[in-house]
Amino acid sequence: MGFKVLVTRIIPPKAQARLLEQNFELVQWDQDSSIPRNVLLEKVKGVDALFCLLTEKIDDELLDAAGPQLKVIATMSVGYDHIDVAAVKARNIKLGYTPDVLTDATADLTVLLALGASRRIKESIRAAENGAWGKWGPTWLCGSQFTHKTCGIVGLGRIGEAVGHRLKAFGISRFVYSGRSKKPEAEASLNAEFVPFDELLQQSDLVVICCALTKDTQNMFNYEAFSKMKNTVLIYETPLQVLVNSARGGIVHQDDLVRALEDDLIGAVGLDVTTPEPLPPSHKLYSFPNCLILPHVGSATMETRENMANMTLENILAGLSDKPLPYSI
Ligand code: DGY
Structure with missing residues:
Protein backbone atom coordinates (compact mmCIF):
# COMPACT_ATOMS: atom_id res chain seq x y z
CA MET A 1 0.00 0.00 0.00
CA GLY A 2 1.40 3.37 -1.02
CA PHE A 3 0.64 6.89 0.10
CA LYS A 4 -2.48 7.74 2.06
CA VAL A 5 -4.73 9.96 -0.05
CA LEU A 6 -8.02 11.58 0.94
CA VAL A 7 -10.47 12.36 -1.88
CA THR A 8 -13.47 14.34 -0.65
CA ARG A 9 -16.03 13.10 -3.23
CA ILE A 10 -16.62 10.41 -5.83
CA ILE A 11 -15.20 11.99 -8.97
CA PRO A 12 -16.35 11.65 -12.63
CA PRO A 13 -16.27 8.03 -13.85
CA LYS A 14 -13.11 7.90 -16.00
CA ALA A 15 -11.04 9.80 -13.47
CA GLN A 16 -12.54 7.68 -10.67
CA ALA A 17 -11.46 4.50 -12.49
CA ARG A 18 -7.96 5.94 -12.86
CA LEU A 19 -7.92 6.88 -9.19
CA LEU A 20 -8.83 3.33 -8.20
CA GLU A 21 -5.93 1.95 -10.27
CA GLN A 22 -3.40 3.84 -8.14
CA ASN A 23 -1.47 2.13 -5.44
CA PHE A 24 -2.93 4.45 -2.80
CA GLU A 25 -4.30 3.84 0.63
CA LEU A 26 -7.43 5.60 -0.53
CA VAL A 27 -9.83 7.32 1.85
CA GLN A 28 -12.82 8.65 -0.09
CA TRP A 29 -16.05 10.37 0.94
CA ASP A 30 -18.57 8.41 -1.11
CA GLN A 31 -21.82 10.21 -0.32
CA ASP A 32 -23.67 12.53 -2.67
CA SER A 33 -23.16 15.55 -0.43
CA SER A 34 -20.10 17.45 0.64
CA ILE A 35 -18.06 15.96 3.44
CA PRO A 36 -19.07 17.43 6.83
CA ARG A 37 -16.33 19.49 8.41
CA ASN A 38 -15.96 17.26 11.48
CA VAL A 39 -15.62 14.16 9.28
CA LEU A 40 -13.09 15.94 7.08
CA LEU A 41 -11.01 16.93 10.11
CA GLU A 42 -11.05 13.31 11.25
CA LYS A 43 -10.35 11.68 7.88
CA VAL A 44 -7.56 14.07 6.90
CA LYS A 45 -5.39 12.86 9.80
CA GLY A 46 -2.14 11.37 8.57
CA VAL A 47 -2.81 11.76 4.82
CA ASP A 48 -0.01 12.45 2.35
CA ALA A 49 -2.25 14.07 -0.24
CA LEU A 50 -5.63 15.78 -0.24
CA PHE A 51 -7.86 15.90 -3.33
CA CYS A 52 -10.51 18.47 -2.47
CA LEU A 53 -13.32 20.54 -3.99
CA LEU A 54 -14.35 24.16 -3.58
CA THR A 55 -16.76 23.03 -0.85
CA GLU A 56 -13.91 22.33 1.57
CA LYS A 57 -12.32 25.13 3.54
CA ILE A 58 -8.57 24.62 3.68
CA ASP A 59 -7.17 26.54 6.62
CA ASP A 60 -4.78 26.20 9.55
CA GLU A 61 -7.25 24.09 11.51
CA LEU A 62 -7.39 21.54 8.69
CA LEU A 63 -3.63 21.61 8.10
CA ASP A 64 -3.03 21.04 11.81
CA ALA A 65 -5.46 18.13 11.77
CA ALA A 66 -3.72 16.62 8.73
CA GLY A 67 -0.25 16.66 10.25
CA PRO A 68 3.26 17.50 9.00
CA GLN A 69 3.50 14.62 6.47
CA LEU A 70 0.97 16.30 4.11
CA LYS A 71 2.81 16.87 0.81
CA VAL A 72 0.20 18.08 -1.64
CA ILE A 73 -3.28 19.57 -1.83
CA ALA A 74 -5.03 19.67 -5.18
CA THR A 75 -8.41 21.32 -5.62
CA MET A 76 -10.71 20.28 -8.46
CA SER A 77 -11.54 23.89 -9.26
CA VAL A 78 -10.02 26.94 -10.87
CA GLY A 79 -11.16 29.19 -8.03
CA TYR A 80 -9.23 28.86 -4.79
CA ASP A 81 -10.82 31.39 -2.47
CA HIS A 82 -11.70 28.42 -0.20
CA ILE A 83 -7.98 27.91 0.45
CA ASP A 84 -5.75 29.89 2.77
CA VAL A 85 -2.89 29.89 0.26
CA ALA A 86 -0.44 31.60 2.63
CA ALA A 87 -1.06 28.98 5.33
CA VAL A 88 -0.50 26.13 2.85
CA LYS A 89 2.68 27.68 1.42
CA ALA A 90 4.03 28.44 4.91
CA ARG A 91 4.06 24.67 5.51
CA ASN A 92 5.76 23.92 2.18
CA ILE A 93 2.78 21.94 0.99
CA LYS A 94 2.39 21.89 -2.79
CA LEU A 95 -0.87 23.36 -4.04
CA GLY A 96 -2.61 22.68 -7.35
CA TYR A 97 -5.78 23.74 -9.19
CA THR A 98 -7.44 23.34 -12.62
CA PRO A 99 -6.95 26.42 -14.81
CA ASP A 100 -7.96 26.75 -18.51
CA VAL A 101 -9.90 23.54 -18.84
CA LEU A 102 -13.20 24.98 -17.64
CA LEU A 294 -28.65 28.61 -11.42
CA PRO A 295 -27.01 26.27 -8.88
CA HIS A 296 -23.30 26.85 -9.65
CA VAL A 297 -23.17 24.78 -12.83
CA GLY A 298 -20.70 26.90 -14.83
CA SER A 299 -18.22 24.07 -15.40
CA ALA A 300 -20.82 21.31 -15.35
CA THR A 301 -20.18 19.41 -18.56
CA MET A 302 -18.95 15.83 -18.35
CA GLU A 303 -16.00 16.65 -20.62
CA THR A 304 -14.86 19.51 -18.42
CA ARG A 305 -15.44 17.73 -15.13
CA GLU A 306 -13.50 14.66 -16.32
CA ASN A 307 -10.65 16.97 -17.35
CA MET A 308 -10.74 18.82 -14.05
CA ALA A 309 -10.63 15.56 -12.07
CA ASN A 310 -7.78 14.25 -14.20
CA MET A 311 -5.73 17.40 -13.75
CA THR A 312 -6.31 17.19 -10.01
CA LEU A 313 -5.10 13.60 -10.04
CA GLU A 314 -2.04 14.64 -12.09
CA ASN A 315 -1.27 17.25 -9.44
CA ILE A 316 -1.60 14.67 -6.67
CA LEU A 317 0.67 12.17 -8.46
CA ALA A 318 3.32 14.81 -9.13
CA GLY A 319 3.18 16.10 -5.56
CA LEU A 320 3.55 12.62 -4.10
CA SER A 321 6.63 11.95 -6.22
CA ASP A 322 8.18 15.29 -5.19
CA LYS A 323 7.90 16.70 -8.71
CA PRO A 324 6.68 20.22 -9.58
CA LEU A 325 2.89 20.24 -9.99
CA PRO A 326 1.76 20.54 -13.61
CA TYR A 327 -1.04 22.93 -12.58
CA SER A 328 0.35 24.77 -9.62
CA ILE A 329 -1.05 27.77 -7.73
C1 DGY B 1 -14.32 26.61 -10.15
O1 DGY B 1 -13.69 25.63 -10.59
O2 DGY B 1 -13.80 27.45 -9.43
C2 DGY B 1 -15.76 26.73 -10.52
O3 DGY B 1 -16.42 27.68 -9.80
C3 DGY B 1 -16.49 25.40 -10.41
O4 DGY B 1 -16.06 24.59 -11.40
Whole structure:
Protein backbone atom coordinates (compact mmCIF):
# COMPACT_ATOMS: atom_id res chain seq x y z
CA MET A 1 0.00 0.00 0.00
CA GLY A 2 1.40 3.37 -1.02
CA PHE A 3 0.64 6.89 0.10
CA LYS A 4 -2.48 7.74 2.06
CA VAL A 5 -4.73 9.96 -0.05
CA LEU A 6 -8.02 11.58 0.94
CA VAL A 7 -10.47 12.36 -1.88
CA THR A 8 -13.47 14.34 -0.65
CA ARG A 9 -16.03 13.10 -3.23
CA ILE A 10 -16.62 10.41 -5.83
CA ILE A 11 -15.20 11.99 -8.97
CA PRO A 12 -16.35 11.65 -12.63
CA PRO A 13 -16.27 8.03 -13.85
CA LYS A 14 -13.11 7.90 -16.00
CA ALA A 15 -11.04 9.80 -13.47
CA GLN A 16 -12.54 7.68 -10.67
CA ALA A 17 -11.46 4.50 -12.49
CA ARG A 18 -7.96 5.94 -12.86
CA LEU A 19 -7.92 6.88 -9.19
CA LEU A 20 -8.83 3.33 -8.20
CA GLU A 21 -5.93 1.95 -10.27
CA GLN A 22 -3.40 3.84 -8.14
CA ASN A 23 -1.47 2.13 -5.44
CA PHE A 24 -2.93 4.45 -2.80
CA GLU A 25 -4.30 3.84 0.63
CA LEU A 26 -7.43 5.60 -0.53
CA VAL A 27 -9.83 7.32 1.85
CA GLN A 28 -12.82 8.65 -0.09
CA TRP A 29 -16.05 10.37 0.94
CA ASP A 30 -18.57 8.41 -1.11
CA GLN A 31 -21.82 10.21 -0.32
CA ASP A 32 -23.67 12.53 -2.67
CA SER A 33 -23.16 15.55 -0.43
CA SER A 34 -20.10 17.45 0.64
CA ILE A 35 -18.06 15.96 3.44
CA PRO A 36 -19.07 17.43 6.83
CA ARG A 37 -16.33 19.49 8.41
CA ASN A 38 -15.96 17.26 11.48
CA VAL A 39 -15.62 14.16 9.28
CA LEU A 40 -13.09 15.94 7.08
CA LEU A 41 -11.01 16.93 10.11
CA GLU A 42 -11.05 13.31 11.25
CA LYS A 43 -10.35 11.68 7.88
CA VAL A 44 -7.56 14.07 6.90
CA LYS A 45 -5.39 12.86 9.80
CA GLY A 46 -2.14 11.37 8.57
CA VAL A 47 -2.81 11.76 4.82
CA ASP A 48 -0.01 12.45 2.35
CA ALA A 49 -2.25 14.07 -0.24
CA LEU A 50 -5.63 15.78 -0.24
CA PHE A 51 -7.86 15.90 -3.33
CA CYS A 52 -10.51 18.47 -2.47
CA LEU A 53 -13.32 20.54 -3.99
CA LEU A 54 -14.35 24.16 -3.58
CA THR A 55 -16.76 23.03 -0.85
CA GLU A 56 -13.91 22.33 1.57
CA LYS A 57 -12.32 25.13 3.54
CA ILE A 58 -8.57 24.62 3.68
CA ASP A 59 -7.17 26.54 6.62
CA ASP A 60 -4.78 26.20 9.55
CA GLU A 61 -7.25 24.09 11.51
CA LEU A 62 -7.39 21.54 8.69
CA LEU A 63 -3.63 21.61 8.10
CA ASP A 64 -3.03 21.04 11.81
CA ALA A 65 -5.46 18.13 11.77
CA ALA A 66 -3.72 16.62 8.73
CA GLY A 67 -0.25 16.66 10.25
CA PRO A 68 3.26 17.50 9.00
CA GLN A 69 3.50 14.62 6.47
CA LEU A 70 0.97 16.30 4.11
CA LYS A 71 2.81 16.87 0.81
CA VAL A 72 0.20 18.08 -1.64
CA ILE A 73 -3.28 19.57 -1.83
CA ALA A 74 -5.03 19.67 -5.18
CA THR A 75 -8.41 21.32 -5.62
CA MET A 76 -10.71 20.28 -8.46
CA SER A 77 -11.54 23.89 -9.26
CA VAL A 78 -10.02 26.94 -10.87
CA GLY A 79 -11.16 29.19 -8.03
CA TYR A 80 -9.23 28.86 -4.79
CA ASP A 81 -10.82 31.39 -2.47
CA HIS A 82 -11.70 28.42 -0.20
CA ILE A 83 -7.98 27.91 0.45
CA ASP A 84 -5.75 29.89 2.77
CA VAL A 85 -2.89 29.89 0.26
CA ALA A 86 -0.44 31.60 2.63
CA ALA A 87 -1.06 28.98 5.33
CA VAL A 88 -0.50 26.13 2.85
CA LYS A 89 2.68 27.68 1.42
CA ALA A 90 4.03 28.44 4.91
CA ARG A 91 4.06 24.67 5.51
CA ASN A 92 5.76 23.92 2.18
CA ILE A 93 2.78 21.94 0.99
CA LYS A 94 2.39 21.89 -2.79
CA LEU A 95 -0.87 23.36 -4.04
CA GLY A 96 -2.61 22.68 -7.35
CA TYR A 97 -5.78 23.74 -9.19
CA THR A 98 -7.44 23.34 -12.62
CA PRO A 99 -6.95 26.42 -14.81
CA ASP A 100 -7.96 26.75 -18.51
CA VAL A 101 -9.90 23.54 -18.84
CA LEU A 102 -13.20 24.98 -17.64
CA THR A 103 -12.95 28.26 -19.53
CA ASP A 104 -15.23 27.24 -22.43
CA ALA A 105 -17.90 25.58 -20.30
CA THR A 106 -18.04 28.52 -17.88
CA ALA A 107 -18.04 31.10 -20.67
CA ASP A 108 -20.88 29.24 -22.40
CA LEU A 109 -22.95 29.28 -19.24
CA THR A 110 -22.20 32.95 -18.59
CA VAL A 111 -23.56 33.81 -22.03
CA LEU A 112 -26.55 31.56 -21.44
CA LEU A 113 -27.30 33.55 -18.26
CA ALA A 114 -26.83 36.87 -20.05
CA LEU A 115 -29.20 35.86 -22.84
CA GLY A 116 -31.62 34.22 -20.43
CA ALA A 117 -31.80 37.29 -18.19
CA SER A 118 -32.13 39.80 -21.00
CA ARG A 119 -34.71 37.71 -22.89
CA ARG A 120 -36.81 37.06 -19.76
CA ILE A 121 -36.43 33.30 -19.93
CA LYS A 122 -37.54 32.70 -16.35
CA GLU A 123 -40.86 34.48 -16.91
CA SER A 124 -41.27 32.89 -20.34
CA ILE A 125 -40.80 29.34 -19.06
CA ARG A 126 -43.16 29.99 -16.17
CA ALA A 127 -45.79 31.46 -18.49
CA ALA A 128 -45.59 28.44 -20.79
CA GLU A 129 -45.79 25.97 -17.93
CA ASN A 130 -48.43 27.60 -15.74
CA GLY A 131 -51.08 28.54 -18.29
CA ALA A 132 -50.29 32.28 -18.46
CA TRP A 133 -49.46 31.86 -22.16
CA GLY A 134 -52.21 33.80 -23.90
CA LYS A 135 -52.40 35.05 -27.45
CA TRP A 136 -49.21 36.29 -29.09
CA GLY A 137 -48.80 39.95 -28.06
CA PRO A 138 -46.64 42.66 -29.63
CA THR A 139 -44.94 43.60 -26.37
CA TRP A 140 -45.58 40.54 -24.19
CA LEU A 141 -42.38 39.20 -22.60
CA CYS A 142 -40.21 41.46 -24.69
CA GLY A 143 -36.63 41.58 -23.56
CA SER A 144 -33.72 43.48 -24.93
CA GLN A 145 -31.04 42.33 -27.37
CA PHE A 146 -27.30 42.80 -27.48
CA THR A 147 -27.00 44.31 -30.95
CA HIS A 148 -24.95 47.54 -30.81
CA LYS A 149 -24.76 47.40 -27.00
CA THR A 150 -21.82 47.90 -24.63
CA CYS A 151 -20.63 45.06 -22.44
CA GLY A 152 -18.54 45.63 -19.33
CA ILE A 153 -16.37 42.72 -18.22
CA VAL A 154 -15.13 42.83 -14.64
CA GLY A 155 -11.97 40.72 -14.74
CA LEU A 156 -10.67 40.16 -18.27
CA GLY A 157 -8.92 36.88 -17.48
CA ARG A 158 -9.31 33.64 -19.40
CA ILE A 159 -13.04 33.32 -18.74
CA GLY A 160 -13.78 37.04 -19.20
CA GLU A 161 -12.07 37.04 -22.57
CA ALA A 162 -13.88 33.88 -23.70
CA VAL A 163 -17.20 35.45 -22.66
CA GLY A 164 -16.33 38.55 -24.68
CA HIS A 165 -15.62 36.56 -27.85
CA ARG A 166 -18.90 34.72 -27.55
CA LEU A 167 -20.86 37.93 -26.93
CA LYS A 168 -19.32 39.56 -29.99
CA ALA A 169 -21.21 37.02 -32.07
CA PHE A 170 -24.44 38.28 -30.47
CA GLY A 171 -23.81 41.82 -31.68
CA ILE A 172 -22.12 43.55 -28.75
CA SER A 173 -20.30 46.40 -30.45
CA ARG A 174 -18.18 47.79 -27.62
CA PHE A 175 -16.31 46.19 -24.75
CA VAL A 176 -15.01 47.92 -21.65
CA TYR A 177 -13.30 46.13 -18.80
CA SER A 178 -11.93 46.76 -15.35
CA GLY A 179 -9.68 44.82 -13.05
CA ARG A 180 -6.44 44.91 -11.09
CA SER A 181 -4.31 45.48 -14.18
CA LYS A 182 -4.52 46.00 -17.92
CA LYS A 183 -4.62 42.88 -20.08
CA PRO A 184 -3.02 44.01 -23.35
CA GLU A 185 -3.52 40.78 -25.31
CA ALA A 186 -7.14 40.17 -24.35
CA GLU A 187 -7.81 43.88 -24.74
CA ALA A 188 -6.46 43.83 -28.30
CA SER A 189 -8.34 40.69 -29.30
CA LEU A 190 -11.67 42.20 -28.18
CA ASN A 191 -10.84 45.79 -29.01
CA ALA A 192 -11.77 46.49 -25.39
CA GLU A 193 -11.07 49.59 -23.35
CA PHE A 194 -9.69 49.51 -19.80
CA VAL A 195 -11.83 51.84 -17.67
CA PRO A 196 -12.29 52.54 -13.96
CA PHE A 197 -14.96 50.38 -12.32
CA ASP A 198 -17.42 53.29 -11.92
CA GLU A 199 -17.14 54.13 -15.60
CA LEU A 200 -17.75 50.52 -16.53
CA LEU A 201 -20.95 50.55 -14.47
CA GLN A 202 -22.12 53.79 -16.04
CA GLN A 203 -21.45 52.76 -19.64
CA SER A 204 -22.41 49.10 -19.83
CA ASP A 205 -25.75 47.68 -20.93
CA LEU A 206 -24.52 44.27 -19.84
CA VAL A 207 -22.12 43.79 -16.92
CA VAL A 208 -20.49 40.38 -16.50
CA ILE A 209 -18.53 39.46 -13.40
CA CYS A 210 -15.64 37.15 -14.26
CA CYS A 211 -13.04 38.06 -11.62
CA ALA A 212 -11.73 36.03 -8.69
CA LEU A 213 -13.06 36.56 -5.18
CA THR A 214 -10.36 38.35 -3.18
CA LYS A 215 -10.39 40.81 -0.33
CA ASP A 216 -10.48 43.57 -2.98
CA THR A 217 -13.44 42.18 -4.92
CA GLN A 218 -15.49 41.00 -1.92
CA ASN A 219 -18.85 42.84 -1.97
CA MET A 220 -17.63 45.21 -4.70
CA PHE A 221 -21.13 45.07 -6.19
CA ASN A 222 -22.92 46.87 -3.36
CA TYR A 223 -25.85 49.29 -3.39
CA GLU A 224 -23.58 52.19 -4.29
CA ALA A 225 -22.28 50.27 -7.31
CA PHE A 226 -25.79 49.26 -8.38
CA SER A 227 -26.85 52.92 -8.14
CA LYS A 228 -24.14 53.81 -10.64
CA MET A 229 -25.28 51.32 -13.25
CA LYS A 230 -26.55 52.80 -16.47
CA ASN A 231 -30.02 54.17 -15.84
CA THR A 232 -32.78 51.74 -16.52
CA VAL A 233 -35.70 53.04 -18.49
CA LEU A 234 -38.41 50.47 -18.18
CA ILE A 235 -40.25 50.21 -21.45
CA TYR A 236 -42.85 47.43 -21.44
CA GLU A 237 -41.02 46.12 -18.33
CA THR A 238 -38.07 45.38 -20.59
CA PRO A 239 -34.82 44.66 -18.76
CA LEU A 240 -32.53 47.20 -20.33
CA GLN A 241 -29.43 46.50 -18.41
CA VAL A 242 -28.29 43.18 -17.20
CA LEU A 243 -25.89 41.93 -14.54
CA VAL A 244 -24.41 38.42 -14.68
CA ASN A 245 -22.25 36.73 -12.06
CA SER A 246 -20.68 33.38 -12.83
CA ALA A 247 -17.60 33.92 -10.67
CA ARG A 248 -18.22 33.85 -6.92
CA GLY A 249 -21.25 34.88 -4.85
CA GLY A 250 -19.14 36.92 -2.43
CA ILE A 251 -18.34 39.53 -5.08
CA VAL A 252 -21.96 40.69 -4.89
CA HIS A 253 -23.41 42.12 -1.70
CA GLN A 254 -26.56 40.04 -1.82
CA ASP A 255 -28.79 42.08 0.51
CA ASP A 256 -27.89 45.15 -1.53
CA LEU A 257 -28.76 43.27 -4.70
CA VAL A 258 -32.21 42.53 -3.27
CA ARG A 259 -32.65 46.25 -2.49
CA ALA A 260 -31.39 47.22 -5.94
CA LEU A 261 -33.92 44.88 -7.59
CA GLU A 262 -36.70 46.25 -5.36
CA ASP A 263 -35.69 49.78 -6.37
CA ASP A 264 -35.53 48.87 -10.10
CA LEU A 265 -31.86 49.86 -10.33
CA ILE A 266 -31.12 46.84 -12.54
CA GLY A 267 -33.08 45.47 -15.46
CA ALA A 268 -32.32 41.80 -15.00
CA VAL A 269 -29.86 39.57 -13.20
CA GLY A 270 -28.35 36.16 -13.96
CA LEU A 271 -26.50 34.38 -11.17
CA ASP A 272 -24.69 31.05 -11.19
CA VAL A 273 -23.15 31.75 -7.81
CA THR A 274 -24.63 32.99 -4.54
CA THR A 275 -23.96 33.28 -0.84
CA PRO A 276 -24.49 30.79 0.65
CA GLU A 277 -24.50 27.83 -1.69
CA PRO A 278 -26.93 26.23 -1.87
CA LEU A 279 -29.14 29.33 -1.67
CA PRO A 280 -32.18 28.28 0.39
CA PRO A 281 -35.39 28.07 -1.72
CA SER A 282 -37.02 30.61 0.61
CA HIS A 283 -34.48 33.30 -0.31
CA LYS A 284 -35.96 36.61 -1.45
CA LEU A 285 -33.86 36.64 -4.65
CA TYR A 286 -35.93 33.80 -6.12
CA SER A 287 -39.07 35.95 -5.89
CA PHE A 288 -37.92 38.42 -8.54
CA PRO A 289 -39.13 37.47 -12.02
CA ASN A 290 -36.10 39.24 -13.47
CA CYS A 291 -33.56 37.34 -11.38
CA LEU A 292 -32.46 34.06 -12.95
CA ILE A 293 -30.56 31.79 -10.59
CA LEU A 294 -28.65 28.61 -11.42
CA PRO A 295 -27.01 26.27 -8.88
CA HIS A 296 -23.30 26.85 -9.65
CA VAL A 297 -23.17 24.78 -12.83
CA GLY A 298 -20.70 26.90 -14.83
CA SER A 299 -18.22 24.07 -15.40
CA ALA A 300 -20.82 21.31 -15.35
CA THR A 301 -20.18 19.41 -18.56
CA MET A 302 -18.95 15.83 -18.35
CA GLU A 303 -16.00 16.65 -20.62
CA THR A 304 -14.86 19.51 -18.42
CA ARG A 305 -15.44 17.73 -15.13
CA GLU A 306 -13.50 14.66 -16.32
CA ASN A 307 -10.65 16.97 -17.35
CA MET A 308 -10.74 18.82 -14.05
CA ALA A 309 -10.63 15.56 -12.07
CA ASN A 310 -7.78 14.25 -14.20
CA MET A 311 -5.73 17.40 -13.75
CA THR A 312 -6.31 17.19 -10.01
CA LEU A 313 -5.10 13.60 -10.04
CA GLU A 314 -2.04 14.64 -12.09
CA ASN A 315 -1.27 17.25 -9.44
CA ILE A 316 -1.60 14.67 -6.67
CA LEU A 317 0.67 12.17 -8.46
CA ALA A 318 3.32 14.81 -9.13
CA GLY A 319 3.18 16.10 -5.56
CA LEU A 320 3.55 12.62 -4.10
CA SER A 321 6.63 11.95 -6.22
CA ASP A 322 8.18 15.29 -5.19
CA LYS A 323 7.90 16.70 -8.71
CA PRO A 324 6.68 20.22 -9.58
CA LEU A 325 2.89 20.24 -9.99
CA PRO A 326 1.76 20.54 -13.61
CA TYR A 327 -1.04 22.93 -12.58
CA SER A 328 0.35 24.77 -9.62
CA ILE A 329 -1.05 27.77 -7.73
C1 DGY B 1 -14.32 26.61 -10.15
O1 DGY B 1 -13.69 25.63 -10.59
O2 DGY B 1 -13.80 27.45 -9.43
C2 DGY B 1 -15.76 26.73 -10.52
O3 DGY B 1 -16.42 27.68 -9.80
C3 DGY B 1 -16.49 25.40 -10.41
O4 DGY B 1 -16.06 24.59 -11.40
